[in-house]
Amino acid sequence: MAAVSVIKNAIAIIFLLILQLELFSSLRFFGVMPELVLAGAIAAGWYGGPVGGAVVGFTGGLFYDMYLATPLGLNALTYALIGYLLGQIANFLSEDAELIIRLIISVAAVSVGLLMFVTFGELLVQPNLYNKRFGKVLVISSLYTGLLMMPIHFLMAWAFNAHRLLLPSSLGRIR
């Protein structure tokens, strides 16, 4: 990654983290908030490939971990894997794939990310992440994050200097 891209990615991660901590922790639907940092890792996978997705996911997750009672590294692990996975999927997906397909895959990836987080947490250290609220959190958070996925795609495309792919002529195709 070039130095400019590193700085842009740092700005994007901090921006998403601040939004998550200060705005969307209050703007909850049925007590559930979106997972913006996870969405950032997913979008980073689309535009930065497996390495970009994994590194952005790890860094974003690590910063988010600092504010949570769960052990440091749990979100970093999950988001790095999800960013990597999305990077691989983006590599195999046709460049002509419609935007809606990409958004649906992104929303599904949020659900997978939440499942992975809870699974790792239960297996490794933190009991009680899987509880009776989990189903509600999984569904509402995935949909809520899906609503915000479009601007996050734009943000990460900017961070990876891929904004040329978002010109009006290619709006239906992101890449």
Added chain:
Amino acid sequence: MVLPRRYSGSRFTLAILVLASATLISLDARGYEPVTNLKKAGIVIVQPFRSLARVVFDPVGDAWESLSNGDELERENALLRSQLDQLLEYRIANEGAVNDLAALRAQLDLLGLGGQETAVAEVTAGSVSNFDPYILEINKGTQSGIREGMPVISTGGLIGRIENPGLRDARVRLITDPGVNIGVLAIGTKEIGILSGNGVGQPLKVTDGIPISAPVEVGSILVTSGLDRSPYPEGFAVGSVVEVIPNEVNLEKELLVEPTGQMKNLDFVTVVLYEPPGRG
């Protein structure tokens, strides 16, 4: 099979990141101090951005809250008005007693709440995660004498305990967390039980320690017992019993308990600067 260079490179990066994460998880779970300091350093780096964002986003959050909780606020207002009327009547009737009590407290040199020193802190944020809704953040930390495990109260009683205090901030772990256990005493009896959290919006539970024959009924008030190296001093109101479920098998009563401390829409809380004997 020889992998293309691009894939093997990305897998190597992923392996390094996974290894780093696993190491951090393992060290943090063991309470390794440098990792705790790393957490605090990260929070300090982001703090200026958070403070700035708070100025911008707080009004948005407040507006959202008033929109989504409008009915609840109206109900709360009506309830508070009726309670205020009752209190005014009570105050008029007991003004003399209040003066006597104030004189007595001054004579006994009692400081703050129940003789304990306290620190009033502003609530700066609620939970910032979908998976841990039992957290509040406050704007005071070790600089104000706040230490790990200290009890936190709001209007009405105990609401939680301090967790992971920083220099100028700390987290409050709410008593609704299923992982929190508190030794409680039923007022007017000698019955002591263990009260546990039961999740957001759910009553607290006492499942152990109250014999079926004990005179603990609906409406009984539970306070902290303060026994056996309890992190809480004795006598703080925790909740009132709303349901009693007799368990004929182990001859005990299970109690469902409504917390007396206000936990919603909090602007300020009080930290009781109490350290159990033997710890300080």
